[in-house]
Amino acid sequence: MSLTKKQAAIVMAKKGCLDMLPLNLAVLPWGILCGSLAIQRDFSVLEALLMPMLVFAGAAQLVATELIANNTPLATILFTTFIISSRHFLYGLALRDKLKHQPLRWRLGLGFLLTDELFAFSGERKSLRGKLRLIYALFTGGSFYLSWVLWNIIGIIAGSYLPDLTTLGLDFAIAATFIALVIPNIINIPIAVTVVVAAILSVLFHLLHWQLDLVLASVLAMYAGYFTSRKIEKNKSRQINRENNL
Structure with missing residues (x-):
């Protein structure tokens, strides 16, 4: 039985969320670490919440939090986070040919959601080709964004009531996530x-x-x-x- 366009879009949206689910769960310790670190470095709850919502880059968020807490000059903070996140420029170049003919709303949306994880999901030759694959990518990246914000919120709450969580080795989740992304791509x-x-x-x-x-x-x-x-x-x-x- 053939599906209508709406039904096909819903199927692709569900598939995107389910395919990203393992990575959504894998970054839970990392998100908790980022959220709790902000609170323990005397960020307000609003400031700690805005970090994952606006920055949406774990490594840059951790480094920026420490630099801001140490009263580092703004130029140094901007330069450091730029260098850390410079790989995203390469990601954008790699996907440029696939997205350059898409409307601005698609390019802006997927550009904001373009993390290491979403880029790994976009490596296949046919990815981002056609409306349904764009919907798949949008919900893949969108579910990861919502999970990241949620884990940060849990970290913000935990950081307000629990002792220093940075001593628990939660940052190993960063290495584990990248290992999980890299190994399957060694072809x-x-x-x-x-x-x-x-x-x-x-x-x-x-x-x-x-x-x-x-x-x-x-x-x-x-x-x-x-x-x-x-x-x-x-x-x-x-x-x-x-x-x-x-």
């Missing part, structure tokens, strides 16, 4: 090289106390993956030429 040698180089260099640069360690490790890892891909392509071309000459 070829260049991607594997990129992941391994990024992991090794990020740890090495952190131990050396280098500034912008993650950014530098990410850039070098991307170059390593790119050159590996080029090397594999050249080897394939040489092999094909040899076979043609036989």
Whole structure:
């Protein structure tokens, strides 16, 4: 039995929410940590609530909270959060061709919801193509946004009545979430090289106390993956030429 447009849209909306559910639950400790940290750093309840609603970037939110609490100059806060969130610029470029023909309301909505998690869901070739896939992406990212705000609210309440939650190691949820996102996407040698180089260099640069360690490790890892891909392509071309000459 064929579905009407409205029924098909509802099905895709439900599917988007269900597919994102594991990640919505996985960031629960991370959200609680962000919310409680804001309260414990003397943010008002309104300020702590506005952070996840307007920023919607866990790592940037954590760092900004600490910098604001330490009375760091505004220019430093803006520059630091810009560097931390700069990968979202690359996400936007990667999805530009898929969204450039869509109305502004779709581009703005999905642009705001474009987290690491939503980008991982948008990697498939046919993603964001057509109205139904756009609805799927909207509800995938939207459910993650609502979950993130909800977990922060729980953290705000917990931070008001419980002792310092930052000592419980809840920040491991950050690493666990990214591991869950990265591992299924290691589908070829260049991607594997990129992941391994990024992991090794990020740890090495952190131990050396280098500034912008993650950014530098990410850039070098991307170059390593790119050159590996080029090397594999050249080897394939040489092999094909040899076979043609036989």
